[in-house]
Amino acid sequence: MVVARDHVPLIVGLQKCATNRLNIYFPAGTISVRDTDISFRCTVFNGHLCLQHPPSPLSLYYSTAEMARIHRQFGHTGADKVVEAFSPETFSPQDLKLLDRVVKHCDAGQ
Numbered sequence: 001m002v003v004a005r006d007h008v009p010l011i012v013g014l015q016k017c018a019t020n021r022l023n024i025y026f027p028a029g030t031i032s033v034r035d036t037d038i039s040f041r042c043t044v045f046n047g048h049l050c051l052q053h054p055p056s057p058l059s060l061y062y063s064t065a066e067m068a069r070i071h072r073q074f075g076h077t078g079a080d081k082v083v084e085a086f087s088p089e090t091f092s093p094q095d096l097k098l099l100d101r102v103v104k105h106c107d108a109g110q
């Protein structure tokens with residue numbers, strides 16, 4: 001599912017770290033790949049080791065294709081049901097107009 005402004009942390013499992021030869025360094029907050037120069041930042045969120053969020057996308061608006069995909073993934077339900085499923089600041093007024101248009105012009109499930 002594509003959610004442009006989600007707040008779900010990307011959790012790193014200790015088992016995955018072991019099987020993928022990743023070393024975790026704290027309190028430095030880095031994960032490095034054993035026997036390489038590759039490392040990346042991590043953080044602890046609610047007691048879980050998490051990857052840091054990537055920088056926000058340049059466009060703050062959803063594209064028609066993204067909105068159509070969200071609409072499909074919610075089983076072709078109405079715009080109100082989609083909006084309810086996200087946190088209130090997720091969609092801009094422009095996004096909501098686009099979502100209405102996507103729902104109205106969708107060929108499936110009408």
Ligand SMILES: [Zn+2]
Pocket residue numbers: 071072075076077103106107108109110
């Ligand atoms: Zn539809």
